[in-house]
Each structure stands twice: as C-alpha cells, then as structure tokens.
Amino acid sequence: MHRFFVDTAPAERAFLAGEQARHIATVLRLQPGERIALVADGTEHEVELQAVAPAQVTGRVVARRRVTTELAFRLTLAFAVLKGDRSEEIVDAASQLGVSRLVPFTSERSVVRDLSPAKRERWSKVAREAAETSHRGVVPAIDALIAWPALLEGLDRPIVLWEEATEPRPMDALGAGDVTLVVGPEGGLTAEEVALARGRGATIASLGKRILRAETAAIASVAIVVGARDRR
Amino acid sequence: MHRFFVDTAPAERAFLAGEQARHIATVLRLQPGERIALVADGTEHEVELQAVAPAQVTGRVVARRRVTTELAFRLTLAFAVLKGDRSEEIVDAASQLGVSRLVPFTSERSVVRDLSPAKRERWSKVAREAAETSHRGVVPAIDALIAWPALLEGLDRPIVLWEEATEPRPMDALGAGDVTLVVGPEGGLTAEEVALARGRGATIASLGKRILRAETAAIASVAIVVGARDRR
Numbered sequence: 115m116h117r118f119f120v121d122t123a124p125a126e127r128a129f130l131a132g133e134q135a136r137h138i139a140t141v142l143r144l145q146p147g148e149r150i151a152l153v154a155d156g157t158e159h160e161v162e163l164q165a166v167a168p169a170q171v172t173g174r175v176v177a178r179r180r181v182t183t184e185l186a187f188r189l190t191l192a193f194a195v196l197k198g199d200r201s202e203e204i205v206d207a208a209s210q211l212g213v214s215r216l217v218p219f220t221s222e223r224s225v226v227r228d229l230s231p232a233k234r235e236r237w238s239k240v241a242r243e244a245a246e247t248s249h250r251g252v253v254p255a256i257d258a259l260i261a262w263p264a265l266l267e268g269l270d271r272p273i274v275l276w277e278e279a280t281e282p283r284p285m286d287a288l289g290a291g292d293v294t295l296v297v298g299p300e301g302g303l304t305a306e307e308v309a310l311a312r313g314r315g316a317t318i319a320s321l322g323k324r325i326l327r328a329e330t331a332a333i334a335s336v337a338i339v340v341g342a343r344d345r346r
Numbered sequence: 347m348h349r350f351f352v353d354t355a356p357a358e359r360a361f362l363a364g365e366q367a368r369h370i371a372t373v374l375r376l377q378p379g380e381r382i383a384l385v386a387d388g389t390e391h392e393v394e395l396q397a398v399a400p401a402q403v404t405g406r407v408v409a410r411r412r413v414t415t416e417l418a419f420r421l422t423l424a425f426a427v428l429k430g431d432r433s434e435e436i437v438d439a440a441s442q443l444g445v446s447r448l449v450p451f452t453s454e455r456s457v458v459r460d461l462s463p464a465k466r467e468r469w470s471k472v473a474r475e476a477a478e479t480s481h482r483g484v485v486p487a488i489d490a491l492i493a494w495p496a497l498l499e500g501l502d503r504p505i506v507l508w509e510e511a512t513e514p515r516p517m518d519a520l521g522a523g524d525v526t527l528v529v530g531p532e533g534g535l536t537a538e539e540v541a542l543a544r545g546r547g548a549t550i551a552s553l554g555k556r557i558l559r560a561e562t563a564a565i566a567s568v569a570i571v572v573g574a575r576d577r578r
Contacts, residue, residue: 342573
C-alpha cells in the first residue's frame, strides 16, 4: 500500500491535490477502490480511493491506526554540510534509520558554507520520501544552517564523534533518554571546536581506529545508536 | 602521509610503477625527501622518496610498523548486487568500516543478475581506495558473484537480515568470533530462501521496524556490528 505524508489528518473523507494527486493519477495510476495510506503526525489513515484525477484525488477513510515504527527516543543528527550530493546521502539514510531531527552546520574546516533554500527544500523532499518508503510515522525536521558555536547552544548534551578521540565508543556514551549525534566536516573538527563542545557538556566519542569519510561516519553513528537502543 | 597498498612488502628499497607512480608524480606531485607509507598485509612501511617520475618512483624504507586499525575479528558482508552505483556505495562504506570480505550474490528477486569483470575490477579499486583513506592494513577481498543456494554453502553461520523478521537484533545475535552478515536485494529475500538459510544454520535477524533500502541495510548492519564488537 502506497504511503503519503499529509500535513492535516483527514476526517471521514480525504482530499489530495498538487504533486501527490498528480503522482497517484499519472505515475502510480491507482484506480477507485484501491487503497492508500495517509500519514499525519504518527497516525496512519487507510483511505479507499473514490475519484482519481491529476488535479484532485478523493477517498474515504476506512481505518485508522497508530504507526509503530518510530523509535522510542528522539534521535538528532547534526552534520557539517558536505560537497556535492553527499549531504543528501546522509539525509536519506538517517531518515530511513529513524532520526527525528537533522541539523546542518558549518565549522572552521567546512568547505560548503551555505545552504540555499532550494537545497534545503530538496533535502526535505528526500527526508519525506525516505520516511514514506521506510514506513515511518513522522518526517524528520530539517533545521536551518547554523554555525558551530551557536549549534552547541541549541543541543542537549550532544555526543560529538571525533576522529582524534580514542574513547568512549558511542555505544558506551549513551544515556537512557534522547540522543544527539554530531559529525564534523571532511577534514574534521578542530581541537578548539572540540574543546568548546566539551566545555558545554558534550561527550567526545570515537567511531574506532579507522578514519571514516564524513558521510560514512554520520550514517554509521546513527546506525550504531539505533542498533544499540532500538531493541524492542 | 599518503598511503598505498602494495602486493609485496618492500625490503630496504621500494619501487613503484604504473598507476601509483603516475599518481605520486603527476597528481600528488611529491618530491624526493617526502615520505609515503606502503602497506602490505597489515604492515606499514614508511618510505622516504628518492626519485620521482611518472614511470617509476623509488625510495628507501625508513620505518616499519604493524597497522593497528584492523578489527580483531573477521567481518564478511554478503550483499545482493543492486542497480546503478548502489553496490559501489556498499563496497565503499563497508571497506572504510573494516570488513574483511565482500561477497556479491544474486537471489530470486535480484534485478541485477551479473557482475562484469570491469565492474568487479572497479569495486576492487573502490575497496582499495577506501582502505587506504581509512588507514587500514588490508584491502577487503571481493568474491566472484554467487547464487543464493551456493552462497549458503560457503558461509560460516551467517546472520541474515530480513525485513520480515521481528527478532533478534544483530546486536543480540552476535557470537564471540567472526561475523558474516547477509543482506538481500531490493524487494527482499523470499520466505523460501530464508527457510533454506535457516535450515543451513543461519540466524535470521531484524534491523528494526523501519523498512530500509538495501544499501542502507547493508551499511547499517556493518556499522552496528563494528559498533558493538570493536570496543577496544
């Protein structure tokens, strides 16, 4: 059953327009009588289609259920924006794996120092599609771009992965509640940036002795936390 | 210091030709007196360059040390070949993370059913470069393509990640020794294929309730095992 995120939960009847209607009518070519799932804020609304046209799709809600695929804790990933489409790989994989919030940042050794509205919009689309295909109940939020010192103000006891750290491993730095991971740019965070983070209460952790590319470090750290904490 | 894998450990003097010499002379533009590391079978040979030309680079070995970045266990990843360059993403990330051996396979729902010599050669290059930049001591081996039933014959008690399994998680399925992970194609392994694997002693495990794309599942499962077992 195809899944679509909607901003507002449908009541008894559902109406879709814009890109979603066009996609259902012209790409998926769904027919009246077929069912789709509309997901709003963690609840899945099963909808039987009644009329399908590229401009509008209508249907009636036949079932409602709470989505059970979300992690039991909030996982935030702060990552330095990377060149090319490598940030997009992070947004895609992290959204599949269950992150709640993505925070792009710049730091001293960042090569990419801005985030255009078009690129942020593109990331939102990638995050939404990843959340749809992975059967999630919510779409990860994507923050505006922020610089290193300001980033630290807004995060609750983050775990900063640093290639010059030798311990602890993220597995051993996890508390019981929400988790925030921070991964620097290609070239790494500077010792001064790491000292500033430590002074603000961050834990500095190591992903092991191998030197990972920034996007691999970001995806691996999310996977490790999900692997360790999502054991239901 | 730039790192290069070589097939044969240098004795007192080192000679490089071919692509490596060309790269050192014309891309990196290294000069006599500068140092590089030649890595062979887990040992790093620090070499001071003596003569640099695109056809041949020579130098003398000034130090030798055992590489300490390898995992203390052998980690094998068997993965269904995917469309486009998505298999290459797996080879790249898994090689950075520390896998010893990569085993591409086909199964019932595989769309890509062959692996050309050129593509396998390309993967070998990706694995070698990933191992170089991540400071590893060995390059992961890449097996020839194999079909599902034959795959199971050659693997020692594999853990098969299956999206229809609910437990155990890979963290809870790990023994004390070497680890083999198996990730199916987009569209998944069939129930019959999974039953066959179970009959051959495989553990069937779950990466959680979210449905991951095949390449994300492969990279995440490797990261989870490394995160759980590489705690020195």
